Amino acid sequence: xxxxxxxxxxxxxxxxxxxxxxxxxxxxxxxxxxxxxxxxxxxxxxxxxxxxxxxxxxxxxxxxxxxxxxxxxxxxxxxxxxxxxxxxxxxxxxxxxxxxxxxxxxxx
Amino acid sequence: xxxxxxxxxxxxxxxxxxxxxxxxxxxxxxxxxxxxxxxxxxxxxxxxxxxxxxxxxxxxxxxxxxxxxxxxxxxxxxxxxxxxxxxxxxxxxxxxxxxxxxxxxxxxxxxxxxxxxxxxxx
Numbered sequence: 001x002x003x004x005x006x007x008x009x010x011x012x013x014x015x016x017x018x019x020x021x022x023x024x025x026x027x028x029x030x031x032x033x034x035x036x037x038x039x040x041x042x043x044x045x046x047x048x049x050x051x052x053x054x055x056x057x058x059x060x061x062x063x064x065x066x067x068x069x070x071x072x073x074x075x076x077x078x079x080x081x082x083x084x085x086x087x088x089x090x091x092x093x094x095x096x097x098x099x100x101x102x103x104x105x106x107x108x
Numbered sequence: 109x110x111x112x113x114x115x116x117x118x119x120x121x122x123x124x125x126x127x128x129x130x131x132x133x134x135x136x137x138x139x140x141x142x143x144x145x146x147x148x149x150x151x152x153x154x155x156x157x158x159x160x161x162x163x164x165x166x167x168x169x170x171x172x173x174x175x176x177x178x179x180x181x182x183x184x185x186x187x188x189x190x191x192x193x194x195x196x197x198x199x200x201x202x203x204x205x206x207x208x209x210x211x212x213x214x215x216x217x218x219x220x221x222x223x224x225x226x227x228x229x230x
Contacts, residue, residue, distance in 0.1 A: 033215075035216035035217075037153070043222075044205075044220035044222055045217075046220075047217060047218045050208065050215050051216075086152075090153075090216070092214045092216065095158075096155070096169060097143070097158060097214070098155055100152075
């Protein structure tokens, strides 16, 4: 099973700032099969990025993904109030599609 | 309109069984892989199981393998999760989700239900 470790656990930033979230895998993620989700309380998760760097339908271009192998990054270029939430990475390169433990992005 | 609607959650005693359903409305699931994901209270997301579009391939997280069974009925546009030998630690909100791929090639889950709460308690 591939274990994903996200850092930091909590990120405190202000609107307008840049957010950089990290996701590290215990072994190489096949074919960059990595996704990022945004999750807010009382709502289902929302797919942001798939295939490491492809934005899902309707996702604004301030969200971007990068990385390969075992190290992946989600960047939010200019934070807006609606972006404060919990973010999860997920790998689907193996038959078991594991999630990271999440990064909480909170308002400073 | 909510594209996926889970049902079947509730309170159940340890050791008992429960079957969750996920009905698709306004979207089709027949060509797509489907997942079950859960979130225990105060914790993060946990992927549980995936089934290919045709039902031929199924994979499970170690935490539920041998106790939970994922299945689908494409004629009814519905996904199921049969949960047996339930434990207190299975208490969570359970989500169904549609993958962008067919299960032989996956690409992240783009449609999700609102979730159904399962509470395992004596």
